[in-house]
Amino acid sequence: MAKEHIRSTPESAVAAGASLIEQQTASASVDSEPAAINERSFFGGRHVAIAAMCIAYTVFHLLVMNVYPLETWTYRLVHVGGGLVLGFLLVGSADVSPDGSARRNLVERILFLLAAAGVAYGAFGVATVWFNGWFGSSPIPPAWAMNTLGLPLAAGTALACIHGYMFPDTRAHRFAPGDVLLALAAIASTFYLIFFAPQLQLRAGMPMALPADMWAAITGVILIVELTRRLAGMALVIIAGVFVAYAFLGPWLPGIFAHRGYDAKRFFSYIYTDNGILGAPIAISSTYIILFVVFAAFLQASRVGEYFVNLAFAAAGHRRGGPAKVAIFASGLMGMINGTSAGNVVATGSLTIPLMKKVGYKPQTAAAVEAASSSGGQIMPPIMGAGAFIMAEITGIPYMEIVWAAVIPAVVYFASIYFMVDLAAQKFNMKGLPRAELPKLGKLLRQIYLFTPIIVLIYSLFSGYSVIRSGTLAMVTAMVVSWLTPHRMGPRQLLLALELGARMVLQLVAVCATAGIIVGVIALTGIGSRFSSVLLSLADQSQFLALFFAMVVSVVLGMGMPTTAAYAVAASVIAPGIVALGVEPLTAHFFIFYFAVMSAITPPVALAAYAGSALSGSDPLKTSVESFVIGLAAFVVPYMFYLSDAMLMKGSMAEIVHVTATAIVGVYLLSGAVQGYFWGHANILQRLALLIAGLTMIEGSWTTDAVGLAVGAMVIFSQRLIHRGKAAEGTGG
Numbered sequence: 001m002a003k004e005h006i007r008s009t010p011e012s013a014v015a016a017g018a019s020l021i022e023q024q025t026a027s028a029s030v031d032s033e034p035a036a037i038n039e040r041s042f043f044g045g046r047h048v049a050i051a052a053m054c055i056a057y058t059v060f061h062l063l064v065m066n067v068y069p070l071e072t073w074t075y076r077l078v079h080v081g082g083g084l085v086l087g088f089l090l091v092g093s094a095d096v097s098p099d100g101s102a103r104r105n106l107v108e109r110i111l112f113l114l115a116a117a118g119v120a121y122g123a124f125g126v127a128t129v130w131f132n133g134w135f136g137s138s139p140i141p142p143a144w145a146m147n148t149l150g151l152p153l154a155a156g157t158a159l160a161c162i163h164g165y166m167f168p169d170t171r172a173h174r175f176a177p178g179d180v181l182l183a184l185a186a187i188a189s190t191f192y193l194i195f196f197a198p199q200l201q202l203r204a205g206m207p208m209a210l211p212a213d214m215w216a217a218i219t220g221v222i223l224i225v226e227l228t229r230r231l232a233g234m235a236l237v238i239i240a241g242v243f244v245a246y247a248f249l250g251p252w253l254p255g256i257f258a259h260r261g262y263d264a265k266r267f268f269s270y271i272y273t274d275n276g277i278l279g280a281p282i283a284i285s286s287t288y289i290i291l292f293v294v295f296a297a298f299l300q301a302s303r304v305g306e307y308f309v310n311l312a313f314a315a316a317g318h319r320r321g322g323p324a325k326v327a328i329f330a331s332g333l334m335g336m337i338n339g340t341s342a343g344n345v346v347a348t349g350s351l352t353i354p355l356m357k358k359v360g361y362k363p364q365t366a367a368a369v370e371a372a373s374s375s376g377g378q379i380m381p382p383i384m385g386a387g388a389f390i391m392a393e394i395t396g397i398p399y400m401e402i403v404w405a406a407v408i409p410a411v412v413y414f415a416s417i418y419f420m421v422d423l424a425a426q427k428f429n430m431k432g433l434p435r436a437e438l439p440k441l442g443k444l445l446r447q448i449y450l451f452t453p454i455i456v457l458i459y460s461l462f463s464g465y466s467v468i469r470s471g472t473l474a475m476v477t478a479m480v481v482s483w484l485t486p487h488r489m490g491p492r493q494l495l496l497a498l499e500l501g502a503r504m505v506l507q508l509v510a511v512c513a514t515a516g517i518i519v520g521v522i523a524l525t526g527i528g529s530r531f532s533s534v535l536l537s538l539a540d541q542s543q544f545l546a547l548f549f550a551m552v553v554s555v556v557l558g559m560g561m562p563t564t565a566a567y568a569v570a571a572s573v574i575a576p577g578i579v580a581l582g583v584e585p586l587t588a589h590f591f592i593f594y595f596a597v598m599s600a601i602t603p604p605v606a607l608a609a610y611a612g613s614a615l616s617g618s619d620p621l622k623t624s625v626e627s628f629v630i631g632l633a634a635f636v637v638p639y640m641f642y643l644s645d646a647m648l649m650k651g652s653m654a655e656i657v658h659v660t661a662t663a664i665v666g667v668y669l670l671s672g673a674v675q676g677y678f679w680g681h682a683n684i685l686q687r688l689a690l691l692i693a694g695l696t697m698i699e700g701s702w703t704t705d706a707v708g709l710a711v712g713a714m715v716i717f718s719q720r721l722i723h724r725g726k727a728a729e730g731t732g733g
Contacts, residue, residue: 008663010350036232038092040172050089053503055495057082061290065468073197076278079286080224081190083509088182088500089175093164100170108167108245112178115163118156119181122219123188130195149192150215157185157219161226179544182223189219193272198338205270205524214265217272224277225515231507232514235605236561239569240514243521256530267524276520280393281512281568282506288389289508291471294501298475299453301489301497302482309348310332311435315443320431321425323355324369328417330570332380332410341563341600341608344374346615353616360430364619367612368626372603375608375631376413378597380562381406383459386508386564387593389467394571395585399467405586405648409594409637412647412663416633419671427677428601450485453478484626489564508564515565522572534578543581547642548576550633551595558599559606566596591638598634601627621691629674633667640666659700662708669712680719689715 035041042050060078064070072079123596125145132141160181169176193200193216219393221244229237247267250259262270270275314328319325330348349370357367378384381403388406392399424430455472461467482489489497520529524535538546553574570592600608606624613623640663641647646655647663672678673690682690693711696704 001228008706016307031268032531036091036231037095040069040090040092040096040175041143046173046175048087048095050500051495053086054330054499057086057502058290058294058498061286062294063470065287065291066139066472071197072276073201073274074194074591076274076282076286077190077194077197079290080220080277080282080509080513081194083464083506083513084186084190084223084227084690085183087231087506088179088186088223089508090506091174091227091230092168092170092179093161093226093230093518095168095169098174099556100172102171102176102417103167104171108163110359111159111163111166112181115159115178115181117154118152118154119160119185119188120152120156122149122156123184126152126188126192126195130191133195140272146210150212153185153188154215154222156192156223157189159560160185161222163228168203169547182226182500183622185219186223189216189223192216200269200273203269204273204277205266207266209265209269211265217268218264220254220277221268221517224510224517227515228510229505231510232562232565235269235559236511236514239557239561242516246527247521247525250525254317256534257527259525260526262524270524271517271520273520275523281390281515281519281564282385282509284389284393285508285512285564288471289386289512290501290505290695291468291475292383292386292503293508294498295457295471295475295478297497297501297504298478298489300500301483301487302450302478304450304453304478305387307444307447308492309351311440311441314439314444316432316436318432318435320432321356321359321361321421321430323352324361324366324421325368325418327370328373328376328414328421331370331377332414334374334377339599341375341378342372344377345370345608345611348374349612349615354614355433359433360428362618363616364412364613364626366621366625367426367616368601368609368630369417370615371606371608371612371623372631373414374416374612375409375597375627375634376601378600379406379410379413379594379634382409382454382461383557387567387597390564390568390571391589391593394575395589397586397589400461403461404585405590405650408647408649408660408663409590411632411643412637412640412660412667413623413631415664416667416671417630419668420675423671423677424674427675427681441712447485449481452481453719456613468605488721490541494612507562511562511565512568515568516538518569519572520566522569528573528576531573532577532580535574539581546581547578547591547639550592551638554595555599555602558596558603559602561599563600565598566599567593570596580687583642584645587642587645590648591642594634594638598631601631603628631672632674636667636670636695637663640698643698648698655698662697662700662705665712666708668694669697670694672715680718680722682715682719686715686718709717 004140060082064075092357092407118321128145129141132527133139160178164176164182165179167178169178169439192212200213204213225240228240246253246257247262248263251261258463309326309330312326316322316325327348330352331344334344334348349367353366353370356369357363378387381388382402388399388402389401391397421622453474455471456477460470460473465473465545479489481495535546535550538549554570555572557570561569571589574592578591579585583591600606601624603609603621603624606627607622609627612619612627613620615625640659645651646659646661649656669690672682673687673694676682676687678686678690688712693715696711697708
């Protein structure tokens, strides 16, 4: 596997004289993409075949984006279809292991043969249609093929999914026959949709849609949902299932949920268009997301992530509670190139969590700090875990404006986590790591050129280059810069990076396609506009009540879902309502995006916290609660920029500086209230006063800021008095 090769190359050995932390960073493989427990690894001819397919998939996208553009529908269909093929060949229906097995009995054989017959017949029908289109004497496809290919293809695909679920092939180093069938079904349905793409743009979702259109779309939906189950779990699958059921059950539902309902042919032919699966999420996935995922793969191949972590240790490892502060800096830096919360937790947490435990943090606290820090990678410019790209696509706001607006909220968020861990370190008298174990900062600063790819990316974006051109330039820069390091990217490393890029993007392809199903249902049924009316009616009572309701819905929708899907769905359901309240579109979408991101650390379903608890050995629920507390500022920051646009870089420089400064002071006061430590141990009254002081600084007006500062000063004064009193008692005793 590419990941294993990148992790185990001889060059990864640390140079003689390296510090203990540098040795541990190298062995922790922060630049390797961790393999899922149901992901297969191949050797020999199978590895060569799958690697070639991954490389071809990545190169296809890079060529289309930079050299030879394709028709939009065709490009997105190849993106989804290719992702499905690779996904089913690489990812099993259950956990795999080197000593796994395949269950064989009469029922299994019958089920497999029925599935194979259906998929093979459907694929043969699609091949006939293509053959007739290229070589036939008539442009009209054979009637027998059009009338009969659909149902067997869809039924065979469904049976193959059932076969994989009931009789999983757990062998890690072999292709599962049932998964090969699903890959063939993906090829067949994709080729059908590509062949009829011009006609489908006119007839999809209309009465003139053909039954074969419906069956090809149903096949595609089944495949997308099944791959999402394998790659992202059941949460998103269940939500998508509820929305699909809603499209058919509308006539029997009460109140705002009622609609006239849709028949299967109209619904499924509509859902596989640019109003649904091929809509905004896949538009972003097929361009910006895959581009920056490949960029991240290039950086990983040249060990930039390892450098980021070592730099964070050199800068902050010796300070009190050092490893926790390293987690914050490293996660922020890694978030610039890799925007997945759980992925960041695994990449940096495998190193920082044990070290946090070593200096005195409880296991659940160590995991919670890492989870909260890694979730911040989603809001860290310039990549923001693909959120900025989807926001730009949905709102039409220029990408650079979104990135620029994200700077202050990201700084405030990471500052709040820093305050949390620093106050905890003071409270429990935690020390940092010995300097002798840490990397030398001066030596690492001489390698500052490793930031060049990110600098090139940011500079080219601000210079007016397109996002795609900027990402491509940054990718080339990463390859050039690698030649200044021991980890040079030659032809072998280049191919490994291209292969790794394809593997890394598969989950996002599946998630974005499933999010497209949900978005399509919302557009078809009009539930989004009806939800807006509910928000407006709430706003008649209180605008804050409406925003609180929107926050709750965003978090609930995001629970258990990857951020990309969570934001895409929440933006479709909630954003129109918030904009209707009179909120600026940029502010409204940032408001939703922040809460969708923070669903990763919100109990009871907190994916980032769960990933951290697995590394620390702590209780998942307790870890999720503590990560929620540590990341509490993220639930306050959106209200800050709702009340003051200056937080989003709008307004005069004086306003921006004022709001930024008061926001940082406000989250510092809140951190003191949460930790029970400010300028000393805080009693319950002092904590309550700090909470009030922090909340009064949310609005950003001079009056409320003065109140907050005054209350904070009173707490400091009272703590000093109490401290002096205790000191006097001790002296007198």
